[in-house]
Amino acid sequence: MGRSVLVLNSGSSSLKYALYSLKQKATCIAKGVIEGIGSPKCSITHRNLQVEQNVKMQGSAVKDHSSGLKKVLELLRLDKGHSDTVFAVGHRVVHGGEQLTKPALVTENVKKAIEKAVPLAPLHNPSNLEGIRVAEELFTCPQVAVFDTGFHSTIPPKAYMYGIPYSYYEELGLRRYGFHGTSYEYIVTQVAKHFEKPRKELNIIACHLGAGASLAAIKNGSCIDTTMGITPLEGLVMATRSGDIDPAVFEILESSRKMSIGQISSVLNKESGIYGICGEKDMKTVIELSEAGSEKHTLALQVYIHRIRKYLGAFYLHLGGRIDAVVFSAGVGERSSIVRHMACCGLELLGITLDKDKNQADGDGLREIQAEGSRIKVLIVPTDEELAIAQQTLEVVNESHA
Template sequence: MSSSGLVLIFNAGSSSLKFSVIDPDSGRESLDGIGDALGSEQPVLKWQYDGHKHARKLDAGAGHGEVIDFLVGDLLGELPALKKRLIAIGHRIVHGGEHFSRSVLIDRKVIEAIGECASLAPLHNPPGLLGIRAALEAFPQLPQAAVFDTAFHQTLPEHAYLYALPYSLYREHRLRRYGMHGSSHRFVSERAADLLQKPLRETNIISAHLGNGASVAAIKGGTSVDTSMGLTPLEGLVMGTRCGDVDAGLLMHLQESLGYSPERLNQLLNRESGLLGISGLSNDCRELEQAAAEGHRGARLALEIFCYRLAKYIAAYTVPLRRVNAVIFTGGIGENSSWVRERVLHWLAALDYRLDTEMNERMRFGAEGAITPAGSPTAMVIPTNEEWVIARDAAGLVDGENG
């Protein structure tokens, strides 16, 4: 990688566009920001450069293209030295199906394949394409890379990724489990090997990425062998507004007995369930912890179900790994909620996990390290850095193309 080159990262959501400029060698951010509430009456742009925070309102209805136009014309226009150092643009794309087992440089065929996967990640792939098209127009001279959440999990064996449905549904329609959060699981597994002072190929990790979206992965020697998310980001753990695992018969009951349409089911399962649905209060773990401490039964129940479900998945993933070197907590909740980590390890007591309370309380706001004492199986907190993974992959692809 070039020690002087920088990579511009785009992470597009349905109503947001995060961006950052990263040194792929060190992971240092020069600029980061977000366009939020895009498409609404009050979109806003916030950014930070050289330790100074800024914000401005955008015109009503402004979208991804307007954010990129402002970034190129105003922000980077005022920082010509930074703009001159850009060597590539990296895009986080949630779903690549079976098309992609690694990051790739973007061309017409890649864009078409991302579009084909849009139905599997309807909240993420379409805005990802918007970001790609806007960036291609704004930066036609720069190579652009797509980094897929699903790519890391393309190493799952058949017995882990196939559903027990007629095999023809997989053969003809590629209906299978794909998994998400691959860049995060990959980053923390590599970092865990460093902290454990073991070669990655000899390190077995259970990685729990816990945020508004949440997933857990079994990683054997740096390779994903099982993960909780499935065909879409809906399967697996309880999440902020997603239900995770449910009985498929429940969905038929909702359709046949309560008259739920497919559209209503989608809204229920993806946006009204999870921590929000159980608590009836919020999908924000911080708010729920505060409410639970004040006696709110729904908040306490939502958090307990969240931790219990996660502990069951962690215990299950000892099966494919056999030997576990560490359980990793990452993501916004995993990195900052000492309460969640404590309850998960409480449920894992049958596997001899014990908690170092003092170390657990220290692990927040970017801290990393073990939260278990000597003599206990190891559990650790490792802050994730998906943007750095994207920057490294994009820079590596450019280096490969150049020679």
């Protein structure tokens, strides 16, 4: 067996990757992304973390995922001092449907199940499958699929069922699935270690706030509810996604704007959210322009926060108020003290009180930012989805050899 795990996240026109050395514990030694595959504007960003060397290339000729992965291998082999061979490849797969709820060795049956879930994730699963197929051609080592939806497989029917004809669930699998599962898996593991308590005794509300955003209610270490649904569109207002919306908007826009279902879906996914309200996707810029007096940017921030607090309150009730911590993670959750402050403001009666200085202080790694006397702790936990995939890949391969 070799001494490294390669993690791949294959998108429709992108390929993210990270290489983990297994000499002692899983340690990231290189990572990068190829964007704009098949486009003249294709770019490659590669980081060698062993020697802090960065490589950036614009206008690279990467015509497809196969040539992209070959370029990745070329870059990894150029890393000074890197002689590890790949022992396993871990793939991020967005949707596993109801059939695939745990990380799994890739087999023909697993690939068929991923393909079966394509209608539930038409923008993601085909690309994820392409990444698997390309990797199978280039590697002889085990391939493992890790599913974004897997962490949420413990959600009970009362939380995942929609109020629609039951036959739609039976025949089409229409139900809440949830996403960001690898991030939540990592968060739970880190918080349990921090509190030095068994995972099965851990109750938290986890807030994954990035360009895509969601919340999860986690009871006894398992998810009991989450904000995203069949797809990542449902739930919170996000950078470009609308989040919860009345389905009647489809009929209204079809009638008044003569838009197709595909066009409306594209708008709700790519031109809505805070971007749709104020024309800006980056939360830091939204906050800066809000503070400068822009009414639209202030409104976008208020709508964004309102939806977070709405679900925060709902999940507080789901957990009966017996909560160890509220956790903020991902880009916005980790970096924006203002978003954390606004989300938690006025929740003292619920036992949640932030410490102003701790919340605003710079820092790395997991840290507590609640005020002294706060019944519920408030944590910042930098997420590492690639590491979570690498660790789960190792577990699956080791179990298969046991």
